[in-house]
Amino acid sequence: MTLVFDAAPGVEITLALPLGGWGLGLLALASAGLLGLGLWRRARGSGWRAVAAGVLLLALAEPRLLVEQRQPLPDIALLLVDASPSQQVANRPEVTAAARAALLERLAALPDLETRLVTFGEAGDGTNLGPALEGALDDIPADRLSAVLVLSDGRLHDLDDPATGPALTDRLADRLGEAPLHLLLSGRPDERDRRLTLTDVPAYGLVGETVSLSLGLAVDGPDAPTQPVAVTVEVPGQPPRQLDLVPGQPRPVRLALDHPGPTVLAARLPAAEGELSALNNRVAATVEAVRPRLRVLLVSGQPHPGTRIWRTLLKADPAVDLVHFTILRPLDKDDATPLDELALIAFPVRELFEARLADFDLVILDRTGVGSRVPDRYLGNLADHVRQGGGLLVVAGPGLARLPALPLQPILPVELSGEVAEAPFRPALTGTGRRHPVTAALAAEATTGAPNWGQWVRHLPGRPRAGVTLMHGPADTPLLQLAHVEKGRVAMLLSDSGWLWAKGIDGGGPHQPLVRRLAHWLMGEPALAENALSAEIAGGRLTVTRRALSDPTARPLTVIAPDGRESHLALTDQGDGRATASQPAEAPGLYTVRDPAGPPEARLAFAAPPPEALKETAQLTATAQAAAPLVEATRGTTVWLGDDAANPTLPTPRRTTANPDTLALPRRDAHQTTGLTHQALMPAPLALTLITLALLTAWLRERA
Structure with missing residues (x-):
C-alpha cells in the first residue's frame, strides 16, 4: 500500500507503508496510549518520548520524495x-x-x-x-x-x-x-450573388401528362433588388421561352412529358454587374417519364410457329399489356354455316380499329392479309393513328404479298413486288444497320461477307421507298425497313422465318433482342433514337455522346461551362453510330452542350454533377x-x-x-517526463540517530 501526495508540479511525496495502514495505525495507537499514560502520571521526559515515537512511526512509513525530470513540449x-x-x-x-x-x-x-x-x-x-x-x-x-x-x-x-x-x-x-x-x-x-432554384420537382410522371415545377430567383447579400429579371427556360427539342422572375417570388413552370425516359428542363440567367459569380445562374431538373403499361395489339393471320414466338416474347415483358387476335375466317368468306354452329367468335374489327385504337401504343400485323380481313375505312383509321404518334409493325407473309393500294399503303416504307421468294438465305446487316441503335448491338455477331446467323427460308421482295434499310436478304433486297411517318413510326419485316432463330435452327440468331429493340423503337424509346445528343459528368469529367446515322463527327460541339465560358469539342467515331468526346469538368454546376446544326431533337443536352456536388454552388457568398x-x-x-x-x-x-x-x-x-529521482526523507541512520537522541534526552530529564 502506497500513499501519494502532490507537493508541487512534478514533485510528489510517497509513503510506502510496508507494515500496511492497519499495522502502522495500531502501532501509532499503542504509542499514543503509552504517551497518554505518561502524561497522566506526569512523568518527566514524556515529550521527548513522543518525539522518538513520531520519528519511529515516520521511519516505518518510509517517506520518499519523487521529482520528475521534465522536457517541455x-x-x-x-x-x-x-x-x-x-x-x-x-x-x-x-x-x-x-x-x-x-x-x-x-x-x-x-x-x-x-x-x-x-x-x-x-x-x-x-x-x-x-x-x-x-x-x-x-x-x-x-x-x-x-x-x-x-x-x-x-x-x-x-x-x-x-x-x-x-x-x-x-x-x-x-x-x-x-x-x-x-x-x-x-x-x-457585403458580397452579392444571384442564384436560380428549381423546387417541387417530381421524380416521375406519366407519358402524356404535364408536371409543374417551381422556378425561383434568390439574391444573397444586402440591398437585394425587387425588379423582375428575364430568365430563359429550355427543354431539349423545344424552342426556348422567356419568364420574368421577381426575387423571392417563385413561379410555376409546366413541363410536358411527351416521351418515355428522362425529360430535362433547364433555366439560365445572364450574369449581372457586381455579381459574385455566374456558377449558380444555371439550373436544371430531370423528370423521368414512364408509361403505366405499353398496350400492344397483335393481329395474326394463319397460325404458324412464328405467332407463338411473338406472343411469348411480348407476354414475357412485364411492361407490355398484350391483346392478341388470330383471324381464321376472312370477312369476305360467305358460306351457309349458321353462326350459332361456328366455334369462332366474330373478329371485333370496329372495336379494335375505331373505338379503342387510340388505346394501343403499337399494332403488329403478323402474316395477315389485312385487305381481305379489315375494311378500308378501318385501315384509314390505322394510318391516321400512326401519323398521330402510334407504332405499326408489319411482319410479311404470303397473305401480305399484295397490299391494298389505299389507305394503308402510303405509310408503308416498302413497295412489295407481289412475289413470294421461297429459298434459303442468311440475313445480314446493312451499313446503316450497323449504326442504327435497333441493330447496332447485333453487329458484333455478324461480320461483313460471312454472317454467322442461321438461315431464313422465305421473304417478300420489294423496293424501299422511305426510311432506312437495316437488314437485307438476297440481292440486297430490303428485309427490315424502318421509317418515320409524321409523329409515328412504321417497321416492315419482310419475312415470316424469324422464328427459326428463336428455335436455334442452323445456329439460330439474335431473335429476342432484335424483336424487343424493334418493338421499343416503334414505341418511341429515347434510348433507341437515331439522332440523339447526351452528356454526363462522372469522375470529374464531362462525357458527350452524339448518335447519328450519318457521320456523327461531322462538326464539333459547343460546350458552355457553368460560368458561361464556351469551348469547342471534337468527337471521335466509335463505329456503331456513336461519337464520343470527353473533357475535364473542373467548374461545379450545370454544363450545356449545343449542336445548332443538328436535328431538332439532338441540338441540346445538359449535364450536372451529382446532387452532393451542387451544394458547392447553391450559395456562394x-x-x-x-x-x-x-x-x-x-x-x-x-x-x-x-x-x-x-x-x-x-x-x-x-x-x-x-x-x-x-x-x-x-x-x-505540455511536457514529456524523461526520468524520476527518488530521495528518502527519513533514511534509517537518520531515524536511528534522532530516536536515540530523543530517548537519551528523555532519560536525562527523568534523572534530573
Whole structure:
C-alpha cells in the first residue's frame, strides 16, 4: 500500500507503508496510549518520548520524495484550409493563398509552437468541417492543442445542417476543450450573388401528362433588388421561352412529358454587374417519364410457329399489356354455316380499329392479309393513328404479298413486288444497320461477307421507298425497313422465318433482342433514337455522346461551362453510330452542350454533377453564420479577410489566453517526463540517530 501526495508540479511525496495502514495505525495507537499514560502520571521526559515515537512511526512509513525530470513540449496550432469548389470563385484562391502563407510565416515565428496544416473539401461533395477536424485531432494530444484556425468562405455544410449541425457543434466543442477555434473568412460581408432554384420537382410522371415545377430567383447579400429579371427556360427539342422572375417570388413552370425516359428542363440567367459569380445562374431538373403499361395489339393471320414466338416474347415483358387476335375466317368468306354452329367468335374489327385504337401504343400485323380481313375505312383509321404518334409493325407473309393500294399503303416504307421468294438465305446487316441503335448491338455477331446467323427460308421482295434499310436478304433486297411517318413510326419485316432463330435452327440468331429493340423503337424509346445528343459528368469529367446515322463527327460541339465560358469539342467515331468526346469538368454546376446544326431533337443536352456536388454552388457568398456557434462555444474569433489578395486583413497571432479580440493561441505547458529521482526523507541512520537522541534526552530529564 502506497500513499501519494502532490507537493508541487512534478514533485510528489510517497509513503510506502510496508507494515500496511492497519499495522502502522495500531502501532501509532499503542504509542499514543503509552504517551497518554505518561502524561497522566506526569512523568518527566514524556515529550521527548513522543518525539522518538513520531520519528519511529515516520521511519516505518518510509517517506520518499519523487521529482520528475521534465522536457517541455511545443504547443500545436492546427490550420485547416478549405479547398472546396466554392473557394475557387472570384479572387478567393488568391486571398486564401496569401492568408495561408502569412499565417504559416507568423506562426513559425512564435516560440514553442508547432503548426500542422490540413486541407479539406477537395472532393467537391459538400464542405464538411467535422470529419477533417476530428481526423486531425485524433493525431494531436489534447494537452498540446493551442488553437484551431479555419481558413474558409464559411459555407460549412455539415455545421449548417439543421438536423445534425447542433449535435456536431457540441461534439467538436467538447473535443477542442480549452483550445479556441478561429474562423478566417475569405470574402467580404457585403458580397452579392444571384442564384436560380428549381423546387417541387417530381421524380416521375406519366407519358402524356404535364408536371409543374417551381422556378425561383434568390439574391444573397444586402440591398437585394425587387425588379423582375428575364430568365430563359429550355427543354431539349423545344424552342426556348422567356419568364420574368421577381426575387423571392417563385413561379410555376409546366413541363410536358411527351416521351418515355428522362425529360430535362433547364433555366439560365445572364450574369449581372457586381455579381459574385455566374456558377449558380444555371439550373436544371430531370423528370423521368414512364408509361403505366405499353398496350400492344397483335393481329395474326394463319397460325404458324412464328405467332407463338411473338406472343411469348411480348407476354414475357412485364411492361407490355398484350391483346392478341388470330383471324381464321376472312370477312369476305360467305358460306351457309349458321353462326350459332361456328366455334369462332366474330373478329371485333370496329372495336379494335375505331373505338379503342387510340388505346394501343403499337399494332403488329403478323402474316395477315389485312385487305381481305379489315375494311378500308378501318385501315384509314390505322394510318391516321400512326401519323398521330402510334407504332405499326408489319411482319410479311404470303397473305401480305399484295397490299391494298389505299389507305394503308402510303405509310408503308416498302413497295412489295407481289412475289413470294421461297429459298434459303442468311440475313445480314446493312451499313446503316450497323449504326442504327435497333441493330447496332447485333453487329458484333455478324461480320461483313460471312454472317454467322442461321438461315431464313422465305421473304417478300420489294423496293424501299422511305426510311432506312437495316437488314437485307438476297440481292440486297430490303428485309427490315424502318421509317418515320409524321409523329409515328412504321417497321416492315419482310419475312415470316424469324422464328427459326428463336428455335436455334442452323445456329439460330439474335431473335429476342432484335424483336424487343424493334418493338421499343416503334414505341418511341429515347434510348433507341437515331439522332440523339447526351452528356454526363462522372469522375470529374464531362462525357458527350452524339448518335447519328450519318457521320456523327461531322462538326464539333459547343460546350458552355457553368460560368458561361464556351469551348469547342471534337468527337471521335466509335463505329456503331456513336461519337464520343470527353473533357475535364473542373467548374461545379450545370454544363450545356449545343449542336445548332443538328436535328431538332439532338441540338441540346445538359449535364450536372451529382446532387452532393451542387451544394458547392447553391450559395456562394461568404458567411460566418454556420460556424458561429462553434466559434462562440470555444471563445474564438471571426475575421473577414476581405478581397485584397495582396494584403488580406489578418490579425497577428498571440501566445496568450483566449481573447475574442485577437487570434489567441493559449499556452498549454505540455511536457514529456524523461526520468524520476527518488530521495528518502527519513533514511534509517537518520531515524536511528534522532530516536536515540530523543530517548537519551528523555532519560536525562527523568534523572534530573
